[in-house]
Amino acid sequence: MNGSIVLGLVASLFGGLCVALATYLTTRERSAAETRKLVAETQRVRIETTKTFLEAKALPGFASSEGKLLTGWVLSESDPGKYEIGIDRTVRGRHSPAGYVRSRPDATGFGTLMQMIKAEQYRGKRIRLSAYVKTAAPAASAVALWIRVNGRKGEILRFDNMEDRRIRGTTRWTQHHVVTDVPDAAQYIAFGLLLEGSGEARLSDMDLEPVGPDIAATATELLNDDEFPDRPVNLDFNVD
DSSP, X not given: OOHHHHHHHHHHHXXXXXXXXXXXXXXXXXXHHHHHHHHHHHHHHHHHHHHHHHTOOOOTTOBOTTSSBOTTOEEEESSTTSEXXXXXXXXXXXXXXXXXXXXXXXXXXXXXXXEEEEOGGGTTSEEEEEEEEEEEOOTTSEEEEEEEEEXXXXXXXXXXXXXXXXXXXXXXXXXXXXXXXXXXXXXXXXXXXXXXXXXXXXXXXXXEEEEOTTSOOOSEEOOOGGGSOSSOOOTTOOOO
């Protein structure tokens, strides 16, 4: 084999390796970019879902999928038309009919069966929301009791949606609790049953009651006026 042929083969092999390397690096860079984009989009959706959930308000006059008013309860959802709520009197909980929140086939985000009440009679007390919950949902979905305390200007003072102890998969009737302190500045208390993702969750034997200090609070304190000073501090940067 003469030198020109050898040089040609080497050049051809080198060129092929360069093309393969360039293709690999381009694909890897594109894949990394796509992964970053997907992560960013997932985070954005999560933030928007959380914001919508925190700002959810009970609106009167909601009619359930059965065409009947569901007295006291309303539906709030991140994507209108993806969830429904109602009462199933044929399948009872432990001692009462079951309320439910159910996803539609193309549901995304979350839906919650909820209500809001005035906080006046609960101010200065620790309260516990308890209920029996039964679920039929995939493991990727999440179900939870939740409670939120709002101040006079709508600020969120306390919040717990069982973020660290979500109910997943298909479960039997099981009692769950969320506990919160109600500050003197509280104006409203919102609470309910959350379904994030697809499936169905049922709720029965719910109670909202004052409890003693021996019962640990589960709700997070999101805004505490005591944490803020009355006037500006260290404007001349003389204090470390």
